[in-house]
Amino acid sequence: MVEIKTAEELNKKYLREGMWPTIFCNGCGIGVVLEYTFWALEELGWDMDKVVFASGIGCSSRLPGYINADGLHTTHGRALAFATGIKAANNDLNVIVFTGDGDCAGIGGNHFIHAARRNIDMTVIMVNNFIYGMTGGQLAPTAPLGSIATTAPYGNIEHPFDICELAKALGANYVARWCVTHPYQPIKSVKEGLQKRGFSLLEFLAPCPTAFGRRNKLGDIKKHWAWYDNNTILIEDYEKIMKYGTEEEKDEVKQKFQIGVFQDIQKPGFFEEYEKLVNRLKEKEAKAKGGK
Amino acid sequence: MKYKRDPKRIREVLGKKVQFILGDMACVYGGLLAGCSFFGGYPITPASEVAEGMARLLPRVGGTYIQMEDEIGSIAAVIGAAWSGGKSMTGTSGPGFSLMMENYGFAVMTETPCVIVNVQRTGPSTGQPTLGAQGDMMQARWGTHGDFEAIALAPSTVQECMDFTIEAFNLAEKYRNPVCVMTDGEIGHLRERIVIPDEKDLKLIDRVTATIDKNKYIPFTNSQTRKSKVPDFPTFGTGYHTYVTGLTHNEKGFPATDKQPDHERLVKRITTKITDDHDKLVMVERINLDDADIVFVTYGATARPAESAMEMGRKNGIKIGLLRLKLVWPFPDKLITKLAKNVDKIIVPEMNLGQIVHPVREYAEGHCEVVSAPKIGGEMHLPMELYKYLEGK
Numbered sequence: 273m274v275e276i277k278t279a280e281e282l283n284k285k286y287l288r289e290g291m292w293p294t295i296f297c298n299g300c301g302i303g304v305v306l307e308y309t310f311w312a313l314e315e316l317g318w319d320m321d322k323v324v325f326a327s328g329i330g331c332s333s334r335l336p337g338y339i340n341a342d343g344l345h346t347t348h349g350r351a352l353a354f355a356t357g358i359k360a361a362n363n364d365l366n367v368i369v370f371t372g373d374g375d376c377a378g379i380g381g382n383h384f385i386h387a388a389r390r391n392i393d394m395t396v397i398m399v400n401n402f403i404y405g406m407t408g409g410q411l412a413p414t415a416p417l418g419s420i421a422t423t424a425p426y427g428n429i430e431h432p433f434d435i436c437e438l439a440k441a442l443g444a445n446y447v448a449r450w451c452v453t454h455p456y457q458p459i460k461s462v463k464e465g466l467q468k469r470g471f472s473l474l475e476f477l478a479p480c481p482t483a484f485g486r487r488n489k490l491g492d493i494k495k496h497w498a499w500y501d502n503n504t505i506l507i508e509d510y511e512k513i514m515k516y517g518t519e520e521e522k523d524e525v526k527q528k529f530q531i532g533v534f535q536d537i538q539k540p541g542f543f544e545e546y547e548k549l550v551n552r553l554k555e556k557e558a559k560a561k562g563g564k
Numbered sequence: 565m566k567y568k569r570d571p572k573r574i575r576e577v578l579g580k581k582v583q584f585i586l587g588d589m590a591c592v593y594g595g596l597l598a599g600c601s602f603f604g605g606y607p608i609t610p611a612s613e614v615a616e617g618m619a620r621l622l623p624r625v626g627g628t629y630i631q632m633e634d635e636i637g638s639i640a641a642v643i644g645a646a647w648s649g650g651k652s653m654t655g656t657s658g659p660g661f662s663l664m665m666e667n668y669g670f671a672v673m674t675e676t677p678c679v680i681v682n683v684q685r686t687g688p689s690t691g692q693p694t695l696g697a698q699g700d701m702m703q704a705r706w707g708t709h710g711d712f713e714a715i716a717l718a719p720s721t722v723q724e725c726m727d728f729t730i731e732a733f734n735l736a737e738k739y740r741n742p743v744c745v746m747t748d749g750e751i752g753h754l755r756e757r758i759v760i761p762d763e764k765d766l767k768l769i770d771r772v773t774a775t776i777d778k779n780k781y782i783p784f785t786n787s788q789t790r791k792s793k794v795p796d797f798p799t800f801g802t803g804y805h806t807y808v809t810g811l812t813h814n815e816k817g818f819p820a821t822d823k824q825p826d827h828e829r830l831v832k833r834i835t836t837k838i839t840d841d842h843d844k845l846v847m848v849e850r851i852n853l854d855d856a857d858i859v860f861v862t863y864g865a866t867a868r869p870a871e872s873a874m875e876m877g878r879k880n881g882i883k884i885g886l887l888r889l890k891l892v893w894p895f896p897d898k899l900i901t902k903l904a905k906n907v908d909k910i911i912v913p914e915m916n917l918g919q920i921v922h923p924v925r926e927y928a929e930g931h932c933e934v935v936s937a938p939k940i941g942g943e944m945h946l947p948m949e950l951y952k953y954l955e956g957k
Contacts, residue, residue, distance in 0.1 A: 288805070288807070290816065290818065291807075291818060320805075321801065321802070321803040321805075322801055324648070324800045324801065326644070336807065337807050337809065337818070337819065340805055341805050342647075342798075342800040342801065342804070342805055342806055342807075342808075343806070343807045343808065343809075344644065344647055344674075344800075344808045345807065345808065345809035345810065345811065346640065346643075346667075346670060346810065347640070347666050347667055347670050347810060350636060350637065350640040350667065353604075353632060353633075353636070353637035353638075353640035353641050353644070354640045354641065354643060354644035355644060356604075356630065356632070356637075356640075356641045356644060357602060357604060357640065357641030357642060357643060357644025357645035357646075357647075357648075357650075357652065358644040358645065358647060358648045358800060359644075359648075360602050360604075360628040360630060360641065360644070360645050360648075360650070361567070361601060361602050361628070361644070361645035361646070361647075361648040361649055361650030361652065362566060362648035362649055362650075362800070362801055363566065364566065364801065365648055365800060365801045382633050382634065382637075383633060383636075383637050383640075385633070386632070386633035386637070390630075546623075546628060549623055550623050550626065553623055553624055557624075
């Protein structure tokens with residue numbers, strides 16, 4: 273295997289020819305998430321014939337089209353249910369879902385809940401840009417309080433959805449949130465998520481300068497990236513401040529997005545349990561036959 | 565898990581060759597015989613027994629059963645399983661069928677073979693959950709948005725629930741299209757004698773999978789290896805790196821959302837791949853048609869009281885025949901026109917306010933009188949009620 277050193281070499285290997293240009297706007301963070309995923313896959317050295325990508329509807333759900341692998345671009349919100357079937361009929365496949373905040377936490381919320389609860393063996397990479405980008409900037413379930421969207425022209429009054437906290441509560445094996453602004457931890461984390469059996473979720477905070485940024489004084493991409501740096505805090509630092517910090521410091525960090533690994537456990541995945549069930553039935557029947 | 569159809573094992577699990585079972589269960593038997601390896605379902609009356617039967621038997625033949633979170637998820641998982649090589653099905657009833665409509669269209673657009681058993685109950689909405697109806701016949705044909713061709717079978721007996729589920733898999737695999745088995749609460753909850761076909765009598769069709777050079781392979785066009793509008797299937801995991809999307813796509817599978825010729829070419833191919841075989845796809849039962857002046861055109865459970873009414877009519881010297889549609893969609897249009905030319909009247913009894921009577925009228929127009937004989941509310945027509953139509957009410 274040729275060692276890949278540059279992004280150009282990486283893209284040549286993993287991108288699907290004939291799909292360019294992409295639909296993504298200048299400054300969009302989705303391509304960065306794809307790049308991190310490629311690096312993680314490269315480090316793992318996985319056979320791309322055995323990796324299947326599934327997605328729903330929205331900008332980030334277009335990603336499987338750009339990857340030189342099998343891809344199922346499904347209906348809005350339903351990618352995880354489709355992915356469940358893909359894995360069910362061939363457990364040898366590694367299933368990766370690309371989804372957005374609207375696709376996953378909005379219309380697809382129920383599928384997300386149950387895929388995580390069942391601990392279905394798949395890696396879900398949710399790109400969270402706080403907005404419905406493809407349809408032109410409508411309010412997302414993850415939109416920060418007060419943010420502006422075309423369907424929240426006077427500011428969002430709904431409380432945003434914390435999808436990582438939800439996944440954690442459901443007992444997902446691996447849950448992490450990162451920003452596209454830092455490359456190294458996310459690549460390592462995607463790698464961990466991919467290797468994990470059972471359900472893993474990686475949430476990426478990613479800029480959408482066109483639909484979110486422009487309306488929220490973050491149209492300038494440099495400003496948008498700086499916003500992430502100023503509004504995120506590592507889980508470890510958050511916990512320290514909550515333990516030892518002043519009330520002022522505590523109030524400040526409570527407003528921020530925690531980033532890092534929220535959960536890393538090893539419960540058996542759904543298909544591992546299913547195989548056990550099938551074997552248990554076989555043994556039971558063999559015993560019954562032998563006893564006759 | 566990777567499933568491999570094991571005929572001996574399937575028969576071991578199914579048990580005796582002759583059994584007395586529920587219509588819903590017969591759909592399960594049909595699925596297992598056809599080699600169904602994945603079932604995704606959600607409880608709903610009167611179709612829950614399909615899921616229950618699958619939950620009990622599918623793991624024993626090495627297949628996978630998952631109770632999904634809803635019917636949207638059920639059909640989604642069924643489609644996903646088809647793409648990684650499974651033969652897959654789901655079972656539902658009216659409200660669940662309504663929920664499935666978007667992904668039903670996705671299966672059409674992506675040419676995914678799969679089977680949907682719809683044990684119809686009365687509607688609209690929650691209706692009468694435990695009671696049978698035939699209110700979803702038009703939904704199977706037109707329920708998802710856009711242009712498409714439906715394939716739907718309508719069993720009249722428990723035996724046919726099994727046989728038609730096998731046939732549904734064959735049609736799905738052959739045409740790479742979702743296929744509906746439109747049974748109903750009456751047949752689904754009826755117990756009858758069935759005879760399980762021997763392996764040598766089973767005719768099973770498997771989709772043609774892609775085998776040609778990966779660099780030459782084109783996923784969404786006429787088959788490159790046979791004379792067929794149905795492309796060879798690039799099972800996920802076999803190295804074809806196919807992009808499958810519900811968006812209008814070109815022959816390579818890439819989005820072509822702003823290109824009229826691509827859309828027209830795609831949708832015409834995925835509809836004509838079925839309509840081209842129209843004449844081959846006729847599945848009907850003809851009774852007493854040779855000398856008939858009046859004919860019942862019917863399907864599903866309703867064919868049973870219609871047959872009794874026909875017998876009453878014959879006893880009383882009325883020249884009445886019966887044409888039972890086993891395959892309702894595609895609609896046997898030429899056959900209806902031919903029939904209409906030879907008779908005075910066609911009566912269409914249905915457990916709805918008149919659905920299949922519409923295409924019957926369309927194709928009988930100008931040739932004979934067409935009368936709708938509807939009954940709703942979860943009760944089947946009594947033979948006497950239908951007999952009255954023969955006497956001119």
